[in-house]
Amino acid sequence: MKVNIPTPLRAYTKGKETVEVSASSVQGALDALVLTAPELKKHLFTEDDKLRSFVNVYLNDEDIRYLPQREDTATTEVDELTIIPSIAGGSAYSSKSPVPLSC
């Protein structure tokens, strides 16, 4: 199946937009992807192997976080996985900042 790689992560897939992997589940596809492109791992997963909060993974048009079986959802060769980092921000100060910083 195909895994679509967003522009900022293509540095780790030798510039490839899509990576072909062989897998029977979402997790299997992600594992296979990371095996093919090991440097991707730390960009997609935290140290305890959880998907980073700003990394969205879509199975075809569905966010895997909202699939009943999430990462364990079965996949076939015709499915497509898309990795898409989030886009957000704003002039507001982050709640993480203890002191308001000038923007």
Place this chain on the structure above:
Amino acid sequence: MLRLTFADYESLRAHGEETYPHECCGILLGNNDSAGNSVKQVIRAGNTRSDSAHNRYHIAPEELIRAQREGRKAGLDIIGFYHSHPDHPARWSQTDFEEAHWFGCSYVITAIEQGQARITNSFLLKGTSEDEKAFEDEALEIDVTGVEENVASHAAKMSVDVREGDKT
């Protein structure tokens, strides 16, 4: 360097005026080469942060995926994003920085003061990982070729009008 046409530049600034006092946001499709990012298409996106739209923005991943798909058909990539700062300077905020994850992409910010677009700045997200990412000021190169043509044709039309006016 971020290159874009005058029409695209005006379009993303106008978007910020339309959504004022809320933040607008959108996606820039184009190409990246040694000279930097070139915008070929500006896609307006909805701001999903209805809870705090005056000072936050978020683009639905579905919109990003659609843009990426559409772009690929035309040989274009996502090369940047834009948003507005209603009554705030056109500088990235701490929130912008923390939530920026598209390395190599341009983040364009327009300050909207009292509903009027003021300064538009672009910042390139340098680095290839969260640990070493940094925003760098990026020059905007606005291509006015089409604008000059319009002015020229407008002028030509005016002179025709004048000649016609002379006859009567």
